[in-house]
Amino acid sequence: MMFELDQRIAEQLSTISLNSSVQVRCGNSNAFMVTASTMLPLMQMFEMGGVYISASRGAVEIIQAFESIGVDVSNIQFIDLVSSGILGGTDVNYPNIHFVDSPIMLESVLLRTLYILRTTNTQRNFVFLDSVNALAIYNEDRMLAEYLHTFINTFRQREVLSVILNVPDQTPPLVLSNLDLYCTDLVDRGQVVIH
Amino acid sequence: MNSGGLGELIAVQAASTYSRDRCVTGIHGLDEILRGGIPYGSTVLASGTCGSGKTTLGMEFLVRGALAGEACAHFTATEPSVKLLENIRQYAFFDMNMVDTGLINVFDMDVLYSWLGLDKSTFDLDDVHALIKSITDIVNTIGVTRLVIDSVTTLCYKIKSEQLIRDFLFTLGKKLATLGCTTILISEITSATENAHWSSFGVEEAIADGIVVMGDVERMGHLLRFLQVVKMRGTAHSRAKHAIELTPLGVMLTPMLKWGAQSDKASRWGA
Amino acid sequence: MRKNITFDQEDEDFFGQVGSFGVPKFDNEMHGGVPRGFTMVAFTETGSGAELFAKQFISPAEESENTLYISTNEAQPEIVRVFNKYGWPLDVNVRTIGEEYNANVLEKELLASRYRLEGFRLEDIQRLAQTRFVEDSTQDYLTEVTNEIMALGPYFRAGIDSLDFFLQRDDPGRVVAMIRMLQAHTQMYRGLLLIMVSVNGLPASVRQELSSIADMVLTFGVRTIGSDFETSMIVSKFRNAPENLKMLVFRVTPEEGITPETVERIA
Numbered sequence: 001m002m003f004e005l006d007q008r009i010a011e012q013l014s015t016i017s018l019n020s021s022v023q024v025r026c027g028n029s030n031a032f033m034v035t036a037s038t039m040l041p042l043m044q045m046f047e048m049g050g051v052y053i054s055a056s057r058g059a060v061e062i063i064q065a066f067e068s069i070g071v072d073v074s075n076i077q078f079i080d081l082v083s084s085g086i087l088g089g090t091d092v093n094y095p096n097i098h099f100v101d102s103p104i105m106l107e108s109v110l111l112r113t114l115y116i117l118r119t120t121n122t123q124r125n126f127v128f129l130d131s132v133n134a135l136a137i138y139n140e141d142r143m144l145a146e147y148l149h150t151f152i153n154t155f156r157q158r159e160v161l162s163v164i165l166n167v168p169d170q171t172p173p174l175v176l177s178n179l180d181l182y183c184t185d186l187v188d189r190g191q192v193v194i195h
Numbered sequence: 196m197n198s199g200g201l202g203e204l205i206a207v208q209a210a211s212t213y214s215r216d217r218c219v220t221g222i223h224g225l226d227e228i229l230r231g232g233i234p235y236g237s238t239v240l241a242s243g244t245c246g247s248g249k250t251t252l253g254m255e256f257l258v259r260g261a262l263a264g265e266a267c268a269h270f271t272a273t274e275p276s277v278k279l280l281e282n283i284r285q286y287a288f289f290d291m292n293m294v295d296t297g298l299i300n301v302f303d304m305d306v307l308y309s310w311l312g313l314d315k316s317t318f319d320l321d322d323v324h325a326l327i328k329s330i331t332d333i334v335n336t337i338g339v340t341r342l343v344i345d346s347v348t349t350l351c352y353k354i355k356s357e358q359l360i361r362d363f364l365f366t367l368g369k370k371l372a373t374l375g376c377t378t379i380l381i382s383e384i385t386s387a388t389e390n391a392h393w394s395s396f397g398v399e400e401a402i403a404d405g406i407v408v409m410g411d412v413e414r415m416g417h418l419l420r421f422l423q424v425v426k427m428r429g430t431a432h433s434r435a436k437h438a439i440e441l442t443p444l445g446v447m448l449t450p451m452l453k454w455g456a457q458s459d460k461a462s463r464w465g466a
Numbered sequence: 467m468r469k470n471i472t473f474d475q476e477d478e479d480f481f482g483q484v485g486s487f488g489v490p491k492f493d494n495e496m497h498g499g500v501p502r503g504f505t506m507v508a509f510t511e512t513g514s515g516a517e518l519f520a521k522q523f524i525s526p527a528e529e530s531e532n533t534l535y536i537s538t539n540e541a542q543p544e545i546v547r548v549f550n551k552y553g554w555p556l557d558v559n560v561r562t563i564g565e566e567y568n569a570n571v572l573e574k575e576l577l578a579s580r581y582r583l584e585g586f587r588l589e590d591i592q593r594l595a596q597t598r599f600v601e602d603s604t605q606d607y608l609t610e611v612t613n614e615i616m617a618l619g620p621y622f623r624a625g626i627d628s629l630d631f632f633l634q635r636d637d638p639g640r641v642v643a644m645i646r647m648l649q650a651h652t653q654m655y656r657g658l659l660l661i662m663v664s665v666n667g668l669p670a671s672v673r674q675e676l677s678s679i680a681d682m683v684l685t686f687g688v689r690t691i692g693s694d695f696e697t698s699m700i701v702s703k704f705r706n707a708p709e710n711l712k713m714l715v716f717r718v719t720p721e722e723g724i725t726p727e728t729v730e731r732i733a
């Protein structure tokens with residue numbers, strides 16, 4: 001399969017700073033391409049470390065997708081919110097995967113991320129949240145909106161870049177408008193859905 | 196504890212840097228909630244349900260003190276010290292050396308009882324005073340500035356009258372305050388909801404200078420640990436519920452989401 | 467599974483089929499003495515002279531190192547005084563459990579009151595911080611005594627005065643089980659074992675069980691006649707020798723200790 005990265009995302013990222021919070025909009029079909037186009041420059045061009053929070057798919061699946069395009073993500077710590085709900089889902093061979101029991105334990109996710117950041121030795125770090133629309137399946141709108149606020153502020157305060165993936169047409173309006181409000185930057189690769 | 200360990204401590208203690216009016220707990224997030232720490236010499240009741248993290252919090256409080264050169268003491272009544280140390284050494288923040296060198300002195304309540312001839316089921320006034328005297332003796336002799344009693348619940352069960360429990364906690368608290376020792380009294384409760392008592396006997400909470408409640412909030416079938424400072428004399432503080440995680444580096448706190456703090460149906464989906 | 471012990475013929479000749487009770491007149495009444503291998507249980511009343519009988523039973527001490535006296539009520543000096551008074555050999559093994567127990571408890575209590583009065587010194591605190599377990603002051607004397615008697619070799623002679631100490635601290639079922647074991651050991655090793663038990667407060671079921679285990683049952687009694695006390699012993703069980711069942715009234719004399727005076731056959 002031909003895999004082409006979106007170079008303009010890298011260009012756009014080169015203008016942001018560590019206390020930015022970037023909303024990355026994508027569609028269902030280009031989600032991984034957009035993810036990779038965002039993660040790669042962060043890891044390779046800017047030599048950042050970080051935490052990848054996976055609420056949309058199991059972390060193993062995401063790691064293997066990166067491996068299939070020849071990208072090593074063993075330096076990135078993954079927090080997997082979905083596999084604990086599957087019997088045997090946490091029985092994996094990747095030491096860089098951490099599990100949180102459920103995507104509704106939002107505070108635990110935040111604390112686990114902070115814990116991991118305390119233990120990493122990379123100077124500059126990002127937190128990649130994949131994704132708001134996945135969290136919206138499990139969490140009540142007001143709570144999720146409140147969470148995103150806390151989330152973004154917590155990392156901004158600590159000079160950790162937050163990158164928040166979002167499929168806008170699957171995110172409740174209340175959450176979406178708050179996200180627009182809190183984020184400092186927008187990378188828009190949302191696809192127009194033709195009905 | 197090697198020979199002379201305790202003696203050295205007294206010297207270290209004198210040089211300790213805490214001249215402020217606060218005992219900086221060193222627990223991630225807790226000092227912010229307390230706007231700087233626990234007022235020096237306070238007796239704080241840490242009440243929580245089983246497995247809520249009381250013992251871990253208490254031990255981390257001592258470890259942070261020991262790291263700053265403070266002499267610490269832990270009285271364990273709910274589990275034998277051997278088990279306690281075996282469990283707590285799983286955490287990276289804990290260093291067994293602190294016990295070996297006498298920075299953290301761990302006492303088995305059962306052994307103390309036995310030494311004082313208190314191997315009986317009921318304590319009278321004399322017994323209670325003997326207990327207070329020995330605890331304050333230890334604090335005074337070693338120069339302890341951080342003390343944890345884990346827990347006072349089992350102890351209070353042996354004191355049959357409410358008045359005597361009150362006297363015990365009041366006198367102990369007063370003496371420890373005079374000695375400049377900041378104390379966490381752990382209390383076991385069966386429920387940490389709003390209208391529950393924050394202590395097993397109801398009297399502890401009135402006497403304590405501070406109350407920290409620990410428990411679980413249920414959110415759609417999952418339990419989230421929380422900590423809440425209900426009262427702390429001598430300081431402004433947040434009274435919000437905070438979510439906590441017991442990490443290898445110690446207890447970590449973050450404000451609990453407003454919309455997710457209640458476990459009743461009103462906070463649920465579609466409400 | 468029975469262990470086979472071979473007894474030396476020379477020893478057999480020396481020790482004989484019976485041993486002395488330590489009371490010559492009583493030996494005569496019992497047709498020579500107590501058959502080797504016998505376990506005797508003596509039920510006693512306070513003031514009946516039974517304590518002296520227990521010591522007197524030890525006094526023949528055919529082999530002093532194989533003779534054991536276990537006292538739960540008296541201290542060493544008291545026992546030595548009695549043995550000296552009657553000129554009995556002093557080189558037997560004596561264990562004073564009551565004394566040991568009191569010393570343990572007393573020491574702990576003394577220390578506790580010192581801590582309570584004077585408080586902890588630095589070295590006390592250091593020791594306290596290093597003590598991880600409560601020292602077990604509830605020593606298992608029952609097991610110790612059982613082991614001690616089981617360790618005695620052939621033709622031993624042993625007395626326990628009294629079983630009350632164990633019955634007060636242990637489950638009576640455990641105590642009875644221990645006596646059963648000791649009875650088997652005594653029989654196998656042709657030893658002589660005397661066990662004193664006070665009848666005061668002794669449950670009938672325990673008395674019954676002890677009587678059925680014992681090869682010989684004695685009862686020491688005392689009653690007042692006018693202004694005098696009359697002390698007596700009744701032999702109510704004697705395995706394989708019903709002719710020995712009788713009642714003896716005795717006195718305590720400075721020369722012979724227990725001295726039987728009149729005998730009555732039990733019909």
Ligand SMILES: Nc1ncnc2c1ncn2[C@@H]1O[C@H](COP(=O)(O)OP(=O)(O)O)[C@@H](O)[C@H]1O
Binds near residue numbers: 249251285442
């Ligand atoms: N090494 C560990 N890391 C994280 N959590 C742990 C660890 N060990 C135990 N726990 C959790 O901590 C709980 C016990 O905490 P503890 O402080 O003893 O609670 P409490 O004293 O309130 O009963 C356990 O039930 C377990 O969920």
Ligand SMILES: [Mg+2]
Binds near residue numbers: 249
């Ligand atoms: Mg505990």
